[in-house]
Amino acid sequence: MKRDSRLARMIHVLIHMGLLGGRETSETIAKMLNTNPVVVRRTMAALKRKGVVDSEGGRGGGWVLLRSLDDLTVLDIQKALDEGEVLAAGISEDHPACPVERAANAALVQAFDKAESALLDEFAKLRLSIIAEHAISDGRQVIPPPDGRDGNER
Amino acid sequence: MKRDSRLARMIHVLIHMGLLGGRETSETIAKMLNTNPVVVRRTMAALKRKGVVDSEGGRGGGWVLLRSLDDLTVLDIQKALDEGEVLAAGISEDHPACPVERAANAALVQAFDKAESALLDEFAKLRLSIIAEHAISDGRQVIPPPDGRDGNER
DNA sequence: CTAAAGCGTAACTATGATTGTTACGCAATC
DNA sequence: GATTGCGTAACAATCATAGTTACGCTTTAG
Numbered sequence: 001m002k003r004d005s006r007l008a009r010m011i012h013v014l015i016h017m018g019l020l021g022g023r024e025t026s027e028t029i030a031k032m033l034n035t036n037p038v039v040v041r042r043t044m045a046a047l048k049r050k051g052v053v054d055s056e057g058g059r060g061g062g063w064v065l066l067r068s069l070d071d072l073t074v075l076d077i078q079k080a081l082d083e084g085e086v087l088a089a090g091i092s093e094d095h096p097a098c099p100v101e102r103a104a105n106a107a108l109v110q111a112f113d114k115a116e117s118a119l120l121d122e123f124a125k126l127r128l129s130i131i132a133e134h135a136i137s138d139g140r141q142v143i144p145p146p147d148g149r150d151g152n153e154r
Numbered sequence: 155m156k157r158d159s160r161l162a163r164m165i166h167v168l169i170h171m172g173l174l175g176g177r178e179t180s181e182t183i184a185k186m187l188n189t190n191p192v193v194v195r196r197t198m199a200a201l202k203r204k205g206v207v208d209s210e211g212g213r214g215g216g217w218v219l220l221r222s223l224d225d226l227t228v229l230d231i232q233k234a235l236d237e238g239e240v241l242a243a244g245i246s247e248d249h250p251a252c253p254v255e256r257a258a259n260a261a262l263v264q265a266f267d268k269a270e271s272a273l274l275d276e277f278a279k280l281r282l283s284i285i286a287e288h289a290i291s292d293g294r295q296v297i298p299p300p301d302g303r304d305g306n307e308r
Numbered sequence: 309c310t311a312a313a314g315c316g317t318a319a320c321t322a323t324g325a326t327t328g329t330t331a332c333g334c335a336a337t338c
Numbered sequence: 339g340a341t342t343g344c345g346t347a348a349c350a351a352t353c354a355t356a357g358t359t360a361c362g363c364t365t366t367a368g
Contacts, residue, residue, distance in 0.1 A: 003244030004326070011258040012246055019254075025343065034248035039327065041344065057344040058336025074261065086243060087273075090157030092166055094188035099293035100173075103285045104165040107228065111276035119241075119269035126265065131257045139253035158355065179314065193356065195315065211315040212365025 006043050009033050010077050013040075014052070015132045018069035025062040043081070050080035069132055075123035086119055087112050160197050163187050164231050167194075168206070169286045172223035177216040197235070204234035223286055229277035240273055241266050 013029055026037035026044070033040065044063060047053045052072070055063050078086075091105040167183050180191035180198070187194065198217060201207045206226070209217050232240075243266070245259040 003239070005244050005246045006326085007243050008246035008255075008258060008262055009248070011262070012248070012252075012255045015254050015258065027343080032249070032252075033246070036328065037343085038329070038346090041346085042327095045345080055344060056336080057334075057342085059342045060337065061335085061343050063344095074265070083243075085157070086269075087241060090159050090162065092159045092162035092187070094163070094166070095186070098166075098186075100169050100286070100289040101162075101166045103289035103292055104162060104169065106288070107280050107285050108162055108165070111228070111273060111280065114276050115240075115269045115273035118272035119265060122265035122268050126261050131261050132254070134260070135254040135257035138257055160355085181314085190357065191314085192317085192358070195317085196356090199316080209315060210365080211313085211363075213313045213367065215314045215365070217315095 004083065006081055006083065007074070007078055010043060010047065010081065011074060011128065011131070013044075014047075014065060014072065014077065015069060015128055015135065017053075017063065017065045018128065019132060019136075023056075023060075023062040023064050029063065046082065047077070047080050052076070052080050069129040070127060072128045073124055074126040074128070075120055077128075078120070078123055085112075086116055158237065160235055160237065161228070161232055164197060164201065164235065165228060165282065165285070167198075168201075168219060168226065168231065169223065169282055169289065171207075171217065171219045172282065173286060177210075177214075177218050179216040183217065200236065201231070201234050206230070206234055223283040224281060226282045227278050228280040228282070229274055231282075232274070232277055239266075240270055 013032060016029075016032055017024055026040040029040045029044075030037045041055075044053060044055070048055055051066060053063050054066055055061070091108055092101055095101050167186060170183075170186055171178055180194040183194045183198075184191045195209075198207060198209070202209055205220060207217050208220055209215065243262070245262055246255055249255050
C-alpha cells in the first residue's frame with residue numbers, strides 16, 4: 001500500500017463497465033479490484049458527482065456508465081477524482097521569509113508546473129476506448145491459467 | 155508533514171553553504187531547516203555518498219560543499235538523493251493477468267514517463283548558482299522583521 | 309590526557325494518507 | 339416483508355517522512 005492507485009483502478013473499472021455495457025454492483029466491481037464494496041463506493045462517489053457514472057440502490061441496483069468510452073479521457077477521470085497534487089515532491093516551509101528558501105521553492109514550483117502540464121496533456125490524449133482496444137488485442141495473446149485464477153487471491 | 159520535502163530542503167541548504175563558503179555544523183543547518191541535527195545528517199549522508207558534500211567529525215568539524223553552485227543543478231541533487239518515483243500516482247496491481255488492467259497501466263506508465271522526463275529536463279536546467287542570484291536580488295526587497303524572526307519558531 | 313564538539317546510527321514515536329473492514333441506515337424490488 | 343444494494347460513519351492496518359532521544363567514535367583545544 002504505497003502509492004495512490006485510485007486513478008488506475010477507476011480506469012480499469014470504467015473500461016470493464018464500458019465493455020460489459022450493463023449495470024455492475026459494487027460487489028462485482030470489488031472483485032475486479034480485489035478489494036471490498038465499500039472502497040468501491042467511496043471512490044465511485046466522486047465519479048458520480050461529476051456525472052461519469054450513476055448509481056441506483058435497491059434490488060437490481062448498481063452502477064451504470066453515463067458516457068461512452070470514446071467520450072472519456074484519462075484526464076476526465078483524473079479531474080473527476082479531484083485528488084490533490086500529482087507530484088510526490090514538494091516545497092519546503094521551514095523559514096518562509098528566507099530569500100534562499102523562497103528562490104529555491106520558486107524554481108521547483110516552476111519545474112513541477114511544467115511536468116504537471118506535460119502529464120495532463122498526455123492524460124488528455126488517452127481515450128478510454130483506445131485503451132480498451134489495446135486490452136482486447138492483448139487479451140487474445142494472454143493464455144489464462146486453467147482455473148481462471150491469476151495468483152492474486154486472498 | 156505531507157509531502158517529501160527533502161529535495162527542496164537540500165537545495166535550500168546547499169545554496170546557503172555556497173554563499174557562506176565555509177564549514178557548517180549539522181546544528182547550524184538544522185536551524186536553517188527549522189529541525190534538528192539528526193534529520194540533517196540523515197539526508198546529507200546521501201549527498202556525501204555522491205561526492206556533493208563532505209563531513210568531518212570532531213571539534214571544528216562540520217559539512218563542506220565540494221562542488222561550486224555553478225557546477226550543481228537541481229537534477230544533480232535529485233539524483234544524489236536517489237528517492238523513488240517522483241510521481242504520486244501509481245498503477246494498480248489487483249489482477250496482474252487482466253488485460254484491461256494491463257492496458258490501463260501501460261497507458262498510465264507511458265504518460266508518467268513523459269511527465270517525469272519533462273520534470274528531469276527542467277531540473278537539469280536549474281543551476282544552483284542561478285537560484286542563488288534570484289535569492290540575493292529577492293533578499294534586497296525583503297524587509298526582515300525587527301527581531302529577525304519569521305514566525306516559524308517552535 | 310582529558311573534556312568538549314561533531315558526525316554516524318539505531319531505535320522509537322508522531323503524523324498523515326490510502327486502503328481495508330465492520331456495522332448500520334435507507335431505498336427499491338420481488 | 340425480506341432481500342438486495344447504495345451511503346456513511348467509525349475504526350484498524352500499513353507505509354513513508356519526519357522528529358526525538360540516546361549512545362558510540364573521532365578530532366581537537368587546553
